[in-house]
Amino acid sequence: MQSVPAGLAPPRTSPSGRLPFALHASILIALLAASSAPTPLYPHYQAQWQLSSLDITVVFSAYALALLIALLTTGTLSDHVGRRPVLLGALAVQVASMALFATVDGLTTLIGARVLQGIATGAATSAAGAALLDLEDPARPGRPALANSIAPVAGMAAGVLAATLMVRFAPVPTITVYAALIAVFAAQAIALVSTSETVRRRPGALRSTRPHLALPSAAAHALLLNSAGVVAVWALGGFYSSLGPGFTRLISPGGPEYAGGLVFFTLTAVAAPTVYFTRRMRADVSALLGSCAVIPAAVLTLGALYLAGPVLLLAGAALAGFGFGAVSQGALRAVVDSVPAREKGGTLASYYVLSYLAMSLPAIGAGALTAGFGLRAAALAYAGCVAVLATVAVATLTASLRSRRRTPSPDAHSRSATSNYTSASPDTPAPEISVLATHNR
Numbered sequence: 197m198q199s200v201p202a203g204l205a206p207p208r209t210s211p212s213g214r215l216p217f218a219l220h221a222s223i224l225i226a227l228l229a230a231s232s233a234p235t236p237l238y239p240h241y242q243a244q245w246q247l248s249s250l251d252i253t254v255v256f257s258a259y260a261l262a263l264l265i266a267l268l269t270t271g272t273l274s275d276h277v278g279r280r281p282v283l284l285g286a287l288a289v290q291v292a293s294m295a296l297f298a299t300v301d302g303l304t305t306l307i308g309a310r311v312l313q314g315i316a317t318g319a320a321t322s323a324a325g326a327a328l329l330d331l332e333d334p335a336r337p338g339r340p341a342l343a344n345s346i347a348p349v350a351g352m353a354a355g356v357l358a359a360t361l362m363v364r365f366a367p368v369p370t371i372t373v374y375a376a377l378i379a380v381f382a383a384q385a386i387a388l389v390s391t392s393e394t395v396r397r398r399p400g401a402l403r404s405t406r407p408h409l410a411l412p413s414a415a416a417h418a419l420l421l422n423s424a425g426v427v428a429v430w431a432l433g434g435f436y437s438s439l440g441p442g443f444t445r446l447i448s449p450g451g452p453e454y455a456g457g458l459v460f461f462t463l464t465a466v467a468a469p470t471v472y473f474t475r476r477m478r479a480d481v482s483a484l485l486g487s488c489a490v491i492p493a494a495v496l497t498l499g500a501l502y503l504a505g506p507v508l509l510l511a512g513a514a515l516a517g518f519g520f521g522a523v524s525q526g527a528l529r530a531v532v533d534s535v536p537a538r539e540k541g542g543t544l545a546s547y548y549v550l551s552y553l554a555m556s557l558p559a560i561g562a563g564a565l566t567a568g569f570g571l572r573a574a575a576l577a578y579a580g581c582v583a584v585l586a587t588v589a590v591a592t593l594t595a596s597l598r599s600r601r602r603t604p605s606p607d608a609h610s611r612s613a614t615s616n617y618t619s620a621s622p623d624t625p626a627p628e629i630s631v632l633a634t635h636n637r
Contacts, residue, residue, distance in 0.1 A: 215391075216327075216331055216391045216392070216394075217328060217331045217333075217339075217340075217343075219384065219387055219388065219391060220279075220283075220324045220327045220328050220331070221324075221328060221343045221347050222384065223283065223287070223320060223324045223384050223388075224320075224321065224324045224325065224328075224343075224344070224347035224348060224351060225347045225348075225350055225351035225354065226351065226377070226380050226381060226384060227290065227316070227317045227320055227321065227324075227351065228317075228347070228348045228349075228350075228351030228352045228355065229351040229352065229354045229355030229358070229377070230290065230294065230313065230317075230355060230377050230381075231259065231313065231317060231351075231352065231355065232351070232352040232353075232355035232356040232359070232437065232460065232464070233355040233356065233358065233359040233373050233374075233377065234255075234297070234310075234359070235356050235359065235437055235438075235440065235441065235456070235457050235460050236356060236359045236360040236363050236441070236456060236457030237359060237363065237369065237370060237373070238252050238255075238438075238441050238442075238456070239441050239442075239445070239456055240363070240369075240370060241300075241306065242442075245302055245303060247303060248563075248566075248567060249439060249442050249563050249566040249567065249571060249574075250563040250564060250566060250567040251303055251563075252438055252439070252442070252563065253438045253439065253559045253560050253562060253563025253564075253566075254307065254560065254563065255303070255306050255307055255310055256310070256434070256437060256438035256556070256559055257438075257556040257557070257559055257560045257563075258307045258310045258311050258314065259310040259311070259313055259314040259317075259556075260314065260434070260552045260553075260555050260556030260559075261314065261552075261556055262310070262311040262312075262313075262314025262315050262318065263314035263315070263317050263318035263321075263548075263552050264314075264318065264549055264552050264553060264556075265314075265315070265318070265407075266314065266315045266316075266317070266318025266319045267318045267321070267322060267545045267548055267549050267552070268407040268409070268545070268549065269405050269406070269407055270282065270318065270319040270322070270323075270405060271318075271322045271409075271410065271542055271544070271545025271546070271548075271549075272322075272404045272410050272542040272545065273319075273323075273401060273404050273405060274322065274323035274326055274327075274395070275326070275395065275398070275404070275542065276397065276398055276399070276400050276401035276404050277397060277401050278393045278394075278395055278396075278397055279323045279324070279326060279327040279330070279393065279394055279395060280388060280389075280391065280393050282319055282320070282323040283320055283323050283324060283327075283388055284385055284388060284389070285319065286316045286317075286319040286320035286323070287316070287320065287381050287384060287385040287388070288385070289312055289315055289316035289319070290312075290313065290316035290317070290320070290381050291378050291381050291382060291385075292312055293309050293310075293312035293313040293316060294313075294374040294375075294377045294378045294381070295374070295378065296308060296309040296312060297309040297313075297370075297373075297374040298370070298371045298374040298375060298378075300370075318548075321544070321545075321548055322542075322544045322545040322548065325344045325540075325544045326395075326540050326544060327394050328340040328343050328344055329341075329344070329532070329540045330394035330395060331394060338475065341528065341529050341532055341533065342471070342472070342475050342525075344528060344532070344544070345471045345475075345521075345524055345525040345528050345529070346468055346471040346472055346525075348524075349464050349467035349468045349471060349517075349520065349521060349524070350464075350468040352437075352460070352464040353461055353464035353465045353467070353468055356457050356460050356461045356464065357457075357461050357465070358373070358376070359373050359457060360457035360458065360461060362376075363457070364452075409542075409545075409546045409549065410539065410542025410543065410545065410546065411542070411543060411546040412534070412535050412539055412543065414534040414535065415531050415532075415534050415535050415539075415543045415546070417534075418527075418530040418531045418534050419527070419531050419546070419547065419550065421480075421530070421592060421593070421596055422483050422523070422526070422527035422530060422531070422589075422593070423550065424487075424585050424586070424588040424589035424592060425483050425484075425486065425487040425490075425523040425527065425585075425586065425589035425593070426523060426524070426527050426547075426550055426551060426554065427550070427554040427585055428487065428490050428519075428523070428554075428582050428585035428586045428589060429486065429487075429490060429516070429519050429520040429523045429524065430520075430551045430552070430554035430555045431554045431555065431558040431559075431578075431581075431582055431585070432463075432490065432493070432494070432516050432519075432520070432582050433460075433463065433516075433520055433555055434554070434555035434556060434558060434559040435558070435559060435562060435575075435578055435582075436459055436460045436463050436513060436516070437460050437555075437559075438559045438562075438563070439559070439562055439563070439566070439571065439574070439575075440456060440457075440459045440460045441456025441457065441459075442456070442566075442571055443459070443501075443509075443571060443575060444456045444458075444459050444506070444509065446501070446571050446572065447500055447501060447504055447505070447506055447509055448504070448506045451506070455506075458510070459509060459510065459513045460513070462510050462513040462514050462517060463513045463514070463516050463517040463520060464517060464520075465517065466513075466514045466515075466517030466518055466521065467517040467518070467520040467521035467524070468521065469521070470486075470517065470518050470520075470521025470522055470525070471521040471522075471524065471525040474486075474521065474522050474525050474526065475525065477526070478526075479525075479526040479527070479529040479530040479533070480526065480530065480593055480596060480597060480600075481526070481597070482522045482523070482525055482526030482529075483522065483523050483526030483527050483530070483589070483593055484526075484589075484590065484593040484594065484597065485522050486518065486519040486520070486521065486522025486523035486524075486525075486526065487519065487523055487586050487589035487590045487593060488519075488586075488590055489515050489516075489518045489519035489522065490515075490516065490519040490523075490582060490583070490585075490586035490589075491583050491586045491587065491590075492515055493512050493513075493515035493516035493518075493519055494512070494516075494579040494580070494582050494583040494586070495512075495579075495583070496508050496509075496511050496512030496515060497509065497512040497513075497516075497575070497579050498575070498576065498579050499512070500512060501572060501575055501576075519586075523589075524551075527547075528547060531543060531547050532544065532547075558578065558581070562574045562575075562577075562578050565577060565578075
């Protein structure tokens, strides 16, 4: 009989386990779809209320910072009270935020809607992601980590595409977009009620809500190694998400209103399949490859700015999407795979804290630069900083790979020990297995 780690319910290996897995993946997708849905609507809000680029980055960053606070306070809550209660509460808050979006009448209510959305997304992200890890099928190892990597970018791509199409074709898109999302979240909440809990309750729920980062040392080392690349790709994503529509208008002033959402859609649409196709790569190789792609992506973005070329802008966004997908997949796999099951919720939360800090703080800085010096100068400084971070990531990961190649693997140690033993005289005692095991660990 298979043993079950403390705190975890028995794993699902039957076909019935596929439906809960799909449901939790769909919740992640829908949450991130909602997060990117306002991007194509920003030009409408700017025109209606005369908002500046700084105002838009503040709106965007209000979401990211609220999400960070939720991750710091509720990131490990589902490890104590269960995944389902946290997800049901988060979906209820998300529905409220969508209703507020549909009735916004100015900058203040727009920020309020984004704050509510950030709280809901932060609380649900780590809980849904940890539930996917709980539901891992031993016959298909690695699927939860893949879903955790691909669902966010697939969701952002779906959200920005659906909102862009509604801006172009649907009546009153500022209401229609959010009404559709309310229906999705309500359906998911109803479906979630009928699923089984994946973890057993354990004490410490109230104590877990004190702001903290739960990051074991092995995961901290992996995150530190990948931090420059993670910051580079998420910062680039934050730029395209918040200032992308304004940047598109700067390059192509005569373009349609909905064109602003196509740049961020290009990034996320390329990132999603990249996560899938790099899943069999070594985590550090995937992160290195993605970091290498960020540098020419920044160059193409600046080329589009100075040559007024929308094609160059889309090419840069596509290359940035490849970098985003490869780095996110590799870094997340390296971090999560290094911790036991009961610590995965807090570890995921810590990873997303770094990611969303990288997405929000640079975007605020870019908005401030835009207000003071113009979007052209802000884009130049932003792309330069991202390129420097990507260069640091390439150097760090390359050094790590070279170090690993110089270090003999555990298998090499075992083969060497076996060879030495078999070549010794019959009177030589065999090495203690416990000593070899300790050495290999």
